[in-house]
Amino acid sequence: MQPDISVQHLNKIYEDGFQALKDVSLEIHNGEIFALLGPNGAGKTTLISIICGIVNPGNGEVKAAGYDIVRQYRQAREAIGLVPQELNTDSFETVWDAVSFSRGLFGKAPKPSHIEKVLKDLSLWDKRDNRIMSLSGGMKRRVMIAKALSHEPRILFLDEPTAGVDVELRRDMWEMVRKLRENGTTIILTTHYIEEAEEMADRIGVIRQGEIILVEDKNSLMSKLGRKELRLQLMHKLDKIPGELTLEPVELSDDGYELVYTFDSQQQQAGVAGLLRTLGDLGIEYRDLQTRESSLEEIFVGLVHE
Numbered sequence: 001m002q003p004d005i006s007v008q009h010l011n012k013i014y015e016d017g018f019q020a021l022k023d024v025s026l027e028i029h030n031g032e033i034f035a036l037l038g039p040n041g042a043g044k045t046t047l048i049s050i051i052c053g054i055v056n057p058g059n060g061e062v063k064a065a066g067y068d069i070v071r072q073y074r075q076a077r078e079a080i081g082l083v084p085q086e087l088n089t090d091s092f093e094t095v096w097d098a099v100s101f102s103r104g105l106f107g108k109a110p111k112p113s114h115i116e117k118v119l120k121d122l123s124l125w126d127k128r129d130n131r132i133m134s135l136s137g138g139m140k141r142r143v144m145i146a147k148a149l150s151h152e153p154r155i156l157f158l159d160e161p162t163a164g165v166d167v168e169l170r171r172d173m174w175e176m177v178r179k180l181r182e183n184g185t186t187i188i189l190t191t192h193y194i195e196e197a198e199e200m201a202d203r204i205g206v207i208r209q210g211e212i213i214l215v216e217d218k219n220s221l222m223s224k225l226g227r228k229e230l231r232l233q234l235m236h237k238l239d240k241i242p243g244e245l246t247l248e249p250v251e252l253s254d255d256g257y258e259l260v261y262t263f264d265s266q267q268q269q270a271g272v273a274g275l276l277r278t279l280g281d282l283g284i285e286y287r288d289l290q291t292r293e294s295s296l297e298e299i300f301v302g303l304v305h306e
């Protein structure tokens with residue numbers, strides 16, 4: 001099956017000569033939730049804006065739903081809903097009118113049954129006759145999503161969907177996004193929040209200074225997250241790792257006074273207990289021990305600051 005989004009060797013140099021994207025290649029498949037994670041200025045908005053036809057691409061090829069975003073702009077754009085970072089919500093219009101109008105912008109015939117479904121899915125049905133400016137911040141965000149979904153796109157972009165949103169509303173948003181995915185929408189979200197990527201995404205892409213430096217299944221990243229390290233400071237120097245321990249992921253420090261054991265947090269019980277027992281059997285004494293866990297945050301920070 002062809003990917004919903006295909007980006008091949010995309011470069012972007014802004015008019016002032018700044019290169020915001022460097023040879024970006026990425027494929028996103030139907031029904032995925034893909035999180036694009038990166039620090040400020042990494043190029044997330046630039047990438048999204050190019051795919052959505054708001055910013056001109058440099059060289060490279062970009063397709064949405066199989067359509068080239070330059071040569072087949074209309075078809076490509078119609079496949080996409082975009083919830084931008086900046087929310088423009090000082091509108092006197094009612095929720096119903098605003099969402100219906102957005103659909104019209106794509107040249108689509110009115111379809112009240114769809115607008116009704118979108119508003120109900122987003123828990124906005126009761127507010128349909130309210131003016132947008134009278135709504136709470138969280139409701140306004142929902143309206144933005146409803147507008148983006150009004151023309152029945154198969155791909156939804158959410159640029160920083162929960163920036164500045166309180167924890168409760170963030171959870172609501174996550175729940176909503178999951179529901180949309182269940183209905184077959186492909187979702188691409190940008191975020192600074194590692195927690196958000198962990199919670200939501202099927203796959204995570206990390207972008208740094210215009211380059212995609214990692215694209216990985218969330219679960220395999222989570223198994224990295226689950227790595228733990230046990231450090232044992234020994235009473236007496238060891239010259240080498242005893243044969244009984246060579247099957248274990250154990251390393252000896254250069255000075256021979258520290259053993260470092262790396263393990264999966266899921267196997268914690270058996271692994272650590274077994275190791276300590278073996279050390280006891282071998283008569284290897286230690287003064288102190290510490291464990292530490294590497295988090296996705298650490299992996300991320302390590303990656304983007306390398």
Ligand SMILES: Nc1ncnc2c1ncn2[C@@H]1O[C@H](COP(=O)(O)OP(=O)(O)OP(=O)(O)O)[C@@H](O)[C@H]1O
Pocket residue numbers: 014015016018020038039040041042043044045046047
């Ligand atoms: N119109 C422009 N002209 C020149 N440089 C630009 C322009 N728009 C963005 N940039 C630069 O391109 C880089 C990437 O910006 P972009 O907005 O894509 O980053 P981002 O990852 O979305 O950041 P944030 O998380 O802060 O939204 C930044 O260094 C930015 O200053």
